[in-house]
Amino acid sequence: MNDTTESLTMAAGALPPWLSFFTLPSINVRLVLAGCILLGLCAGVLGCFTFLRKRALLGDALSHAALPGVCTAFLLTGTKDPLIILAGAAVSCWLGAISVDLITRYTRCKEDSALGMVLSVYFAVGIMLLTSIQHSGNAAQSGLDKFLLGKAPSMLDRDVWTLSILSVIILGAVTLAYKEFKIISFDPGFALTVGLPVRLLEIVLATLIVMAVVVGIQAVGVVLMSAMLVTPAAAARYWTDRLGIMAILAGLFGALSGAAGAYISYLGPGMPTGPWMVIAVTSLFAISLLFAPLRGFVPRFNRVRRTRKKTAQENILRTLYVLGEKEDRLDAPCSETELLKYRPMRAGAFHATLAQLVRRGLITESPAGCFALTTQGAEKGAQLTRLHRLWELYLATKLDLAPDHVHDDAEEIEHIITPELEARLTAALANPGEDPHARRIPESHAAAQMGGQS
């Protein structure tokens, strides 16, 4: 591998290796690249369906279940012809899938136990056959045990052709039966009631996975094949709530990491392709986990923080408004101690919030350290107080809650009532003037503006 890569590098016009890869200098590079991309693509797309059915480790179980088939095919035919071995692997993989199904259907054992038992017992049967063959002293057997370890760098013309045909079959079947697979993934019960052949579809899906697994283990090995069936789907899930987009993304992630694996093993001779594919796809997963806008950790954390910040600001505005109301003067100054008496907060958050409000021009700070609402701040405070009191009134009149039980609930909902909900509350309560504590409900900000315009 080392020598060939070096001579290839020179042949490509003395480009450095990290560049010469992109000129696809040799047939070997092209084959490995194509094979890895196709494999990642198929595994990623199929993985979405097992992922949604909470059978993400089905790939793991099935790729272990291939071993007895590999050995049996050899025992029966005495050759190591890849196609015969592949067929044997496919048969025992498929039996493994059926066993998982039988165990979950007819015993009280759970899904994960069924997968684990099929994985370990099938693999053990394979090891028994393998050791038996090895002990028999048959010279032709050497290399049989390497079958499941993966050998992407030595991918042959024929392997890539097999992979291409299988990819067309897999992607074609998924596209054609997309709606059906979608229904059995999300709601098998519903699929039965609308008359879909659920059993048949499940078998077709399992067969597609078996096909991907069987060619995949040859290229990347047993464990890493299971990664290609789980991780791209898990990564894609963070970006979207739609299955179609998820499948496309997962296929893309799989293909990208396939390319990355091929690239890295080209750069570092002796670097295994399969494991680097997995490292690449796990990096994509980590990025999705952290930064995907929809479900990623950082955006989710930021949303929570923004809401907290907004709530804290609104709480202070409202406290100032209510205090001002008592003194009949909305811009009445109020000291920090007084504010904290009505609105206990952590000191750090309290000062930060006050500073934000000053910056937004909603309150002013006097040299004496007192705070007062600006006109704009008073408007906002009035609107919040209006929502708060509308909600209190709604709970008291429409839901028959005692007036002394409504404050805490209103305290939370005042931050999230939308203008539409406000309009409906106003209509339902017939544009009320007073809340259950006989305090005035401020005019709607929007309504007041509109009144001013007309």
Added chain:
Amino acid sequence: MSDGFWIVLIGALVAGSCALVGCFLVLRRQALMGDAISHAVLPGIVIAFLITHSRNTLPMLIGAGALGLFTAFLTSALERHGRLQADASLGVTFTWLFALGVILVSAFTGHVDLDAECVLYGEIEYAPLYRAFWGEIDLGPRAFWVLLGVTLANVLFVTLGYKQLKLCAFDPGLAAAVGINAALWHYLLMAFVSITTVGAFESVGAILVVALLIVPPNTAYLLTDRLWAMLTLSVILGALSSAGGYLLASALDSSTSAAIAVVSGMLFILAALFSPAHGAVPRYLRRRRLLASAEALAD
């Protein structure tokens, strides 16, 4: 004492220690934890090897144990904070660690005499060859003492934590309500699973550990509805598999570890078919009798 005796005894100890923690894994639907841990420890073993430059058991056990716990930790973190479903969390975690391990092995392959296979495919036949010595006195196979220690630790853990483990497995909500620290017991269980997996697979191979962790407990699960009976039965079934596997392997001249796993699988199939309470055949017969008596009533 003959090698055969030691092999069966070591197999029985592996079966016993695996079954004790395995029952809880099965009940908590974490049956694939053993598989995950036995793959994920690879980088730990390689790192321990690179640091100490020896194939000494203790550093490797420590490295592997640390990675085992890390796997459990990362899986829970992904599940809780990453909002990923349990099976996918496990899948992402252990395949990543295994890939890392393989890369480490191939990156240092020039300098170290270590390959992924020797870690994962230990063989129980060779276990009697590595002896433990007290001064000059031959105390028997080292694996026997390691596994005796692991088994005793597991017996102690399950006996002392029986109530807590039981409650956490069956009703985590109630466990939390009566003040049991569910997270603490989760990690304790994972720690013992790691110790068991690592302690056992060094001498008998990963595949046997993965099988014995879940196959005998599932067989027992088909035979009884009581936890203590499930624990006892799965230990007995594991020991039976060990003896049966030894005989099967001698007859077929194949790997003993694999044969033990295969026998445990056969016992599972027998239980799935003929278990009085949950087996397929008795259930079918009961249903037919019921139908017959219903028809008789209708007449």
